Amino acid sequence: MKSELTSIELCAGAGGQALGLHLAGFKHRLLIEIENYACNTLRMNNKLHALGWEEIIEGDLLEFAKSDLSNYSNIDLVAGGVPCPPFSKAGKQLGQDDERDLFPTALKIIKKTSPKAIMLENVPGLLESKFDDYRKKIDDELRSMGYLTTWQLINAKDFGVPQLRPRVILVGLRKNIFPYFSWPDSYLEAPTVGEALYDLIASDGWVHAEQWREKANRIAPTLVGGSKKHGGPDLGPTRAKKQWQELHINGHRLGDNPPDKFFAGVKEGFDNMPLLTVRMAARIQGFPDWWEFYGRKTPAYRQVGNALPPPVAKAVGEQIKNAIISASANSE
Template sequence: MRSIELFAGAGGLGIGLHRAGFHPVQVVERDVYACDTIRENQRRAGSVVAHWPLEQGDVRTVDFGVHEGKLDLISGGPPCQPFSMGGKHKAYDDARDMFPQAIRAVREARPKAFVFENVKGLTRASFQNYFQYIQLQMRHPEVTARADEDWADHLARLEQHHTSGAKGGLNYRLVTRLLNAANHGVPQKRERVLFVGFRDDLDLEWSFPIQTHSAEALIWDQYRDGSYWDRHRVARKDRPENEALTARAARMEARPVGEAWKTVRDAIHDLPDPEHDTVRARAVANHRFQAGARSYPGHTGSPLDEPAKTLKAGVHGVPGGENMLRKPTGEVRYFTVRESARLQTFPDDYVFHGSWTETMRQLGNAVPVRLAEMVGRDVARRLRFAA
């Protein structure tokens, strides 16, 4: 199935969608370091991005009309700094807001479907009207802003159009949801807003896949039957005690249906310790110890036996107390790039280009590959059913 990937970054969303059956005919990314990462992997035999037609440049200069009527999917993560909790929260006043370009791509290429994603911050109350504005533009991409029309006036016109009854032209059926990646098998509590739209003339019904993993199942495995610790060969004397979680597990009548949340230990248990087993660690790509981690109030790292906290990109590099592992002893250290890639479910043969700070920025901005693949497979299935 033919697709275009916009704002590709290091490739998380695109790799997941590629695995789901979408094959990009154009991949657009502006950042040189992210492009270097993709290019470095393209030189590796068998890489999932080996045949991606990468175009380094500004999406605002791309003519998407050449793809009109030829695409199954347009996907991408418009830069999220205007909405990120770590950004400056300027939203529609921020020149980095690339949602208008994503919507232009849909308008010009008229794909059967689109998948866009953004950060949880987009759903904050202060952005509520703009969030609705984005969604209405996705539903009706041909209702464009007039010259010198501000976004609030354009929103009012979109609302009138949306409630006017029968509509001609290009329209999409849109479903939007805030998803926690941990609920879908990603070893990280990472919440992303997903926008999935199908062209109205296809007359398709669709809903997001149900979650497959839960915190309750993990609590059972850790504090009721102990199978989690047995699997990781943790001696009984070394297993943490938690009265609240033990009591919670005791109140469960049966193990919850589905799989347990994946933890940091699940993700990295087979990697050598980068701090104390440096010889073996250096044999693993992107697995180098980074000194300087410290814990301070509000930034205490990710416990080993829970899903990781959300990996952060940071406005000015990696925040000092983020992206850290907190060991059962209370000690902390930074996650290596490879460990972070595991937490984002990138394949182990996918390498990242640049300094530690730069590669962590790429990872902090990425969509977990597994989450993208999960959504993509369901979208692809629905499109094939309609074919």
């Protein structure tokens, strides 16, 4: 058994899944991401925190899949978050007919690299009955490559992340490893928004911060990163904004700083409520405070909102790692 487990990350974004897998014990040999801001975030954190990520490619996954990947033929894990719009209820749910569907591209990369394990995440819509045949097609193709698969709906709130964020995760493992895998148990209660953000909300001396903490007494709705095609940063559609307002947060835009000492009291009406900063949103997403985001407020928030919470990736990654190690130990 190798002394460390290695991985490559597809559609890495701002590194939520990559960071979680790093914390689970995987060393990233390669991360690929098409967005410049997100790539700069990955490069910056890799350097600042000496993560040891070997290569970060800013490029198109379609082109990457066409290249010679023989250097990664001994990889343990291929992971990634392929684009979710083809399956999202917020879109037209065109699935395989959507040009943004990169599941087939991910499968090409898996076939070329033959990893021990696969971890791909997406939106809950992928589990709807209209996509039964599509999921079966993916399962069948992976089975033809020697993998057994399992799909699971996981909610970030069950892993200490203070928001509703259901995500579908596909895990595939070589047939000799699959029997040793089990999905992680829910093991950490999520704090309320008030508990999670109190120190940040109070950091500029807001005199009503404690009163606000008592009113922000639930977990948050799902953060929405959105698209470059749609305006500036806010906290989602009308329904989500109303849920944020119930937590005494103005969800209509993002703030640059926490509320100051003389900010309005905790009153009705969103104009009297504090704004989330990017750092606050990142904490709600489960990022550690030391993780930096490249760019100004709008691109930084989009990176946060589109991420897989690191604690979720860590929990699943640990189970994959344990399965790989257990299978290796029992084959010796």
